[in-house]
Amino acid sequence: MASIHREVLIDDRPENVWAAVRAFGEIHQRLAPGFVTDTRVEGDIRVVTFANGTVVRELIVDLDDKARRIAYAVVGGSLEPTHHHASMQILGDTENRSRFVWITDVTPSSLGEPIAEMVDQGIRVIKRTLDRDERRPGQR
Numbered sequence: 001m002a003s004i005h006r007e008v009l010i011d012d013r014p015e016n017v018w019a020a021v022r023a024f025g026e027i028h029q030r031l032a033p034g035f036v037t038d039t040r041v042e043g044d045i046r047v048v049t050f051a052n053g054t055v056v057r058e059l060i061v062d063l064d065d066k067a068r069r070i071a072y073a074v075v076g077g078s079l080e081p082t083h084h085h086a087s088m089q090i091l092g093d094t095e096n097r098s099r100f101v102w103i104t105d106v107t108p109s110s111l112g113e114p115i116a117e118m119v120d121q122g123i124r125v126i127k128r129t130l131d132r133d134e135r136r137p138g139q140r
Helices: 014-022 029-032 109-130
Strands: 001-011 034-040 045-050 055-064 071-077 083-095 099-107
Touching: 001 109, 014 034, 014 055, 014 083, 014 099, 014 109, 029 034, 029 099, 045 071, 099 109
Parallel strands: none
Antiparallel strands: 001 099, 034 045, 045 055, 055 071, 071 083, 083 099
16 A cells, blocks of 8 residues: 655645635635646535546545545546545644645555655645735735
8 A cells, every 4th residue: 555645834824725625626726726627526426637637536535624624535537546545634833824734545556656746746736726925916
């Protein structure tokens, strides 16, 4: 099994960052535009299309507003892991800064490197999208 653990500081309040993460059907607009090109919600499944052409069906396992955590598992699509479970959690770092934690466990381990590359690219886009210093005035 491969375990991918990434953290990044985002220059915005945890509740603002969580609002973007929580909008799980709007990843392509609010969280990772350009990296994710489309998101559709079908009940408790979201269908995510990435810029590289990968399409995955993700089962939303948990959405916890108190813990500011979403957990999901890939259950279909063009990426075919034997097992995939991931979570994103937003923690307060300082009053106006958040710690974004993204953990993914996947088998077979041969998928670890390609998924880690996607996570790394995604977290860079997420930081750029949500960081107050990176946004244009008035942009949210």
